[in-house]
Amino acid sequence: MPTPPEVRSARHDETGALARTLAAAFQDDPLMEWLWPDPRRRVLGLLRFFATRTRHQHFASGGVDIALDPAGAIGGAALWDAPGKWKPSPWREIRMFPQLARAFGGRLRAGKELVDLMSGVHPDEPHWYLATLGTDPDRRGHGFGAALLWSRLEQCDRAGVPAYLESSKQVNISYYERFGFEVTATVTVPGGPDLWLMWRAPRSHG
Numbered sequence: 001m002p003t004p005p006e007v008r009s010a011r012h013d014e015t016g017a018l019a020r021t022l023a024a025a026f027q028d029d030p031l032m033e034w035l036w037p038d039p040r041r042r043v044l045g046l047l048r049f050f051a052t053r054t055r056h057q058h059f060a061s062g063g064v065d066i067a068l069d070p071a072g073a074i075g076g077a078a079l080w081d082a083p084g085k086w087k088p089s090p091w092r093e094i095r096m097f098p099q100l101a102r103a104f105g106g107r108l109r110a111g112k113e114l115v116d117l118m119s120g121v122h123p124d125e126p127h128w129y130l131a132t133l134g135t136d137p138d139r140r141g142h143g144f145g146a147a148l149l150w151s152r153l154e155q156c157d158r159a160g161v162p163a164y165l166e167s168s169k170q171v172n173i174s175y176y177e178r179f180g181f182e183v184t185a186t187v188t189v190p191g192g193p194d195l196w197l198m199w200r201a202p203r204s205h206g
Contacts, residue, residue: 005068005069005075005147006068006147007147008065008066008068009063009065009066010054010065010066010077012055015051015055018051018054018064018066018077020047021076021135023043023050025135025136025137027042027137030168030169030193031192031193031195032168034189034192035104035110035111036107048100048102048103049100049103050079053096056088056092057088057092058079058081060092061082061086061088062079062081062082062128063078063082064080065077066078066148067144067147069139069142075135075144076135076145076147076148077132077133077148078130078132078149079133080129080130081131082128083126083161086129087119110192114192117187118195121185122164125162126161126162127162128152128163128164129163129165130149130165131165133149133165153179153180156202160202162201163199163200164197165198166187166198167195167198168195168196173196182198185197
């Protein structure tokens with residue numbers, strides 16, 4: 001039997017390695033292909049985007065989880081925001097803006113419109129928000145994503161708190177459904193791809 005991935009909270013000094021893992025995971029994502037049509041720009045943009053959001057948003061507002069292979073390398077990562085903390089404060093937005101502007105480059109306006117669209121449909125009910133889940137392409141199918149999901153969802157269930165995510169790949173809907181998520185709406189990015197909004201009610205342990 002293969003050793004299941006170890007899941008733990010990331011350290012701040014692991015932000016770079018985590019960002020590289022997520023950048024590789026999202027290189028073929030329809031939403032990221034729309035945001036950065038040039039593949040070379042996409043690599044750099046995703047690296048800066050994930051590093052900036054991890055460093056300034058998710059460490060402070062929720063949870064940064066990583067799944068490790070037996071050698072201790074990062075095989076996958078999940079970026080979460082705790083209930084009521086998914087929206088960055090104005091101060092935090094100011095802190096992130098220079099790096100996000102570099103990440104998006106000429107697509108900064110498209111990035112802002114996307115953020116505004118997602119914020120406008122974000123649920124009001126308190127929940128854990130899964131902003132990002134990604135697995136290194138070379139390690140897909142080895143349980144990294146499942147280990148990351150269950151690690152946090154079990155906490156949600158114990159606390160009786162829902163979870164929420166947006167899926168930018170239709171093929172991933174059935175994957176998330178196995179963990180109890182259900183599609184609540186579909187949103188079309190103007191000029192871009194669809195996003196599937198998914199909600200998970202907590203499961204009773206009784």
